[in-house]
Amino acid sequence: xxxxxxxxxxxxxxxxxxxxxxxxxxxxxxxxxxxxxxxxxxxxxxxxxxxxxxxxxxxxxxxxxxxxxxxxxxxxxxxxxxxxxxxxxxxxxxxxxxxxxxxxxxxxxxxxxxxxxxxxxxxxxxxxxxxxxxxxxxxxxxxxxxxxxxxxxxxxxxxxxxxxxxxxxxxxxxxxxxxxxxxxxxxxxxxxxxxxxxxxxxxxxxxxxxxxxxxxxxxxxxxxxxxxxxxxxxxxxxxxxxxxxxxxxxxxxxxxxxxxxxxxxxxxxxxxxxxxxxxxxxxxxxxxxxxxxxxxxxxxxxxxxxxxxxxxxxxxxxxxxxxxxxxxxxxxxxxxxxxxxxxxxxxxxxxxxxxxxxxxxxxxxxxxxxxxxxxxxxxxxxxxxxxxxxxxxxxxxxxxxxxxxxxxxxxx
Amino acid sequence: xxxxxxxxxxxxxxxxxxxxxxxxxxxxxxxxxxxxxxxxxxxxxxxxxxxxxxxxxxxxxxxxxxxxxxxxxxxxxxxxxxxxxxxxxxxxxxxxxxxxxxxxxxxxxxxxxxxxxxxxxxxxxxxxxxxxxxxxxxxxxxxxxxxxxxxxxxxxxxxxxxxxxxxxxxxxxxxxxxxxxxxxxxxxxxxxxxxxxxxxxxxxxxxxxxxxxxxxxxxxxxxxxxxxxxxxxxxxxxxx
Numbered sequence: 001x002x003x004x005x006x007x008x009x010x011x012x013x014x015x016x017x018x019x020x021x022x023x024x025x026x027x028x029x030x031x032x033x034x035x036x037x038x039x040x041x042x043x044x045x046x047x048x049x050x051x052x053x054x055x056x057x058x059x060x061x062x063x064x065x066x067x068x069x070x071x072x073x074x075x076x077x078x079x080x081x082x083x084x085x086x087x088x089x090x091x092x093x094x095x096x097x098x099x100x101x102x103x104x105x106x107x108x109x110x111x112x113x114x115x116x117x118x119x120x121x122x123x124x125x126x127x128x129x130x131x132x133x134x135x136x137x138x139x140x141x142x143x144x145x146x147x148x149x150x151x152x153x154x155x156x157x158x159x160x161x162x163x164x165x166x167x168x169x170x171x172x173x174x175x176x177x178x179x180x181x182x183x184x185x186x187x188x189x190x191x192x193x194x195x196x197x198x199x200x201x202x203x204x205x206x207x208x209x210x211x212x213x214x215x216x217x218x219x220x221x222x223x224x225x226x227x228x229x230x231x232x233x234x235x236x237x238x239x240x241x242x243x244x245x246x247x248x249x250x251x252x253x254x255x256x257x258x259x260x261x262x263x264x265x266x267x268x269x270x271x272x273x274x275x276x277x278x279x280x281x282x283x284x285x286x287x288x289x290x291x292x293x294x295x296x297x298x299x300x301x302x303x304x305x306x307x308x309x310x311x312x313x314x315x316x317x318x319x320x321x322x323x324x325x326x327x328x329x330x331x332x333x334x335x336x337x338x339x340x341x342x343x344x345x346x347x348x349x350x351x352x353x354x355x356x357x358x359x360x361x362x363x364x365x366x367x368x369x370x371x372x373x374x375x376x377x378x379x380x381x382x383x384x385x386x387x388x389x390x391x392x393x394x395x396x397x398x399x400x401x402x403x404x405x406x407x408x409x410x411x412x
Numbered sequence: 413x414x415x416x417x418x419x420x421x422x423x424x425x426x427x428x429x430x431x432x433x434x435x436x437x438x439x440x441x442x443x444x445x446x447x448x449x450x451x452x453x454x455x456x457x458x459x460x461x462x463x464x465x466x467x468x469x470x471x472x473x474x475x476x477x478x479x480x481x482x483x484x485x486x487x488x489x490x491x492x493x494x495x496x497x498x499x500x501x502x503x504x505x506x507x508x509x510x511x512x513x514x515x516x517x518x519x520x521x522x523x524x525x526x527x528x529x530x531x532x533x534x535x536x537x538x539x540x541x542x543x544x545x546x547x548x549x550x551x552x553x554x555x556x557x558x559x560x561x562x563x564x565x566x567x568x569x570x571x572x573x574x575x576x577x578x579x580x581x582x583x584x585x586x587x588x589x590x591x592x593x594x595x596x597x598x599x600x601x602x603x604x605x606x607x608x609x610x611x612x613x614x615x616x617x618x619x620x621x622x623x624x625x626x627x628x629x630x631x632x633x634x635x636x637x638x639x640x641x642x643x644x645x646x647x648x649x650x651x652x
Contacts, residue, residue, distance in 0.1 A: 314501070315525055
């Protein structure tokens with residue numbers, strides 16, 4: 001290609017009496033919407049996922065708790081008896097250190113920590129509330145769930161045989177602060193007195209209301225487990241690998257393995273639907289922009305038909321004329337991409353800087369609109385904008401290329 | 413000497429169902445350096461002949477050889493290249509591109525066909541100087557008078573060093589004084605550069621200044637004669 005096409009296209013674009021501004025604006029709006037909406041959906045989802053997944057292990061291994069089954073399915077002998085569900089006391093994992101080591105060896109696993117979970121009550125004076133007692137090794141638990149930024153008061157690492165951590169809701173309900181004492185009773189009737197060492201906000205009401213973290217040994221004693229535990233908590237390096245890792249673990253144990261993705265199927269479905277809806281909106285906006293660009297360009301070709309005719313009389317070929325208008329489309333796409341992603345990015349940064357004081361979302365200071373800007377959206381939107389410019393220019397360019405020079409000049 | 417244009421039994425019709433013949437089997441040739449005026453009433457086929465000679469259009473029947481190439485052997489791109497290399501056009505209106513200045517407009521045919529060399533630039537500037545636009549290189553077409561605009565269009569037609577300039581009513585949009593000046597310029601350029609000119613005009617006074625006059629009537633050439641013969645004839649008529 002010679003400089004001719006570029007020269008004509010460029011002059012047309014910079015001296016178009018508003019058409020360029022309009023079409024670049026149309027593309028920019030499309031790009032802006034893609035960047036802004038993607039960042040918004042992404043920010044929302046990262047926050048939601050962080051709230052959902054941040055406070056629970058990616059994968060949890062529990063002592064098997066089979067449902068009642070006919071005995072004949074187990075023994076292969078005719079029988080009318082059934083094997084009943086095991087009682088709470090028998091749900092335990094013995095020799096968990098071996099299991100912990102085996103799971104830790106699976107690729108993609110970052111942290112493996114033992115835990116004891118059971119139900120109980122928390123009492124302060126005359127007030128009693130239900131509780132989910134979780135016995136953990138605090139230094140390891142901090143690595144299993146995202147406790148960073150979630151501790152409102154106190155120090156979670158102090159959690160041990162005498163110190164517990166409770167949620168903000170429970171603290172409010174019972175009117176306790178860090179340093180106050182509480183009585184915790186397990187469903188096996190063991191009662192101990194603890195000092196509140198930390199108050200957390202996991203972002204989920206139920207956890208803030210009922211969860212009580214204590215030292216692993218303290219919980220083992222309360223639930224009469226000896227050296228055994230009830231759960232093994234796992235954090236994977238990539239949270240969306242949880243299902244694959246869970247399946248891997250199922251291959252080496254008969255224990256019940258649950259990933260966060262399996263226990264939050266509807267949540268993930270909702271996210272997927274959100275993504276689809278966003279993609280449809282973005283796609284339609286881009287299409288509307290492309291139609292706008294195409295129609296303005298068709299008018300432009302009509303306006304310039306005299307010039308096209310004269311260029312053809314001077315020896316310009318159909319291909320050259322077509323390239324002129326394709327280049328103009330690409331130019332409009334490029335201009336729209338730059339303008340749209342510039343404004344879109346600016347808006348994202350502006351919106352993320354508007355914080356709501358005292359409110360948390362996704363383990364971070366909440367903003368008026370949760371946004372997560374990603375350079376990839378800008379790149380994607382820009383590629384799409386260029387493609388739009390190209391597609392929008394095909395019909396106008398074809399029309400221009402096919403203009404009969406005799407007709408074009410005569411009608412001029 | 414090979415002619416620049418040779419038409420054999422050249423015909424052109426418009427319309428599919430009902431055919432209107434704009435040219436009916438015309439034989440015609442243009443030799444190097446000729447200055448031809450085509451005259452005739454509206455609808456006599458002048459413009460059709462010009463479009464066919466200029467390779468802007470294809471004949472319905474017959475053949476036309478432009479610089480030795482038969483046009484029916486060429487595709488659209490081939491025709492475009494033939495135009496770019498061989499022919500320059502001047503129309504009734506200047507058709508300068510509003511986005512480009514005088515020098516850029518005059519260089520346009522060069523840009524279309526090839527990389528522009530220093531020699532090309534020099535040539536175009538010399539031509540602009542020659543037509544009295546030496547100080548207007550950077551002016552936009554809208555800033556020029558009608559006569560100046562048409563002179564830029566003439567330089568543009570010459571930029572590619574064509575063998576033939578086709579001019580369709582080049583003075584038709586100018587007042588008589590400017591029209592005469594532009595016509596004068598065309599005849600001078602014809603003499604100086606040795607380029608053939610074929611000019612369609614309504615103005616008989618201008619046509620009489622051509623070397624050769626071709627009169628069209630109903631799609632046929634009604635008369636084709638050298639002007640000195642006409643002058644001789646008119647002188648003899650006056651004498652008689």
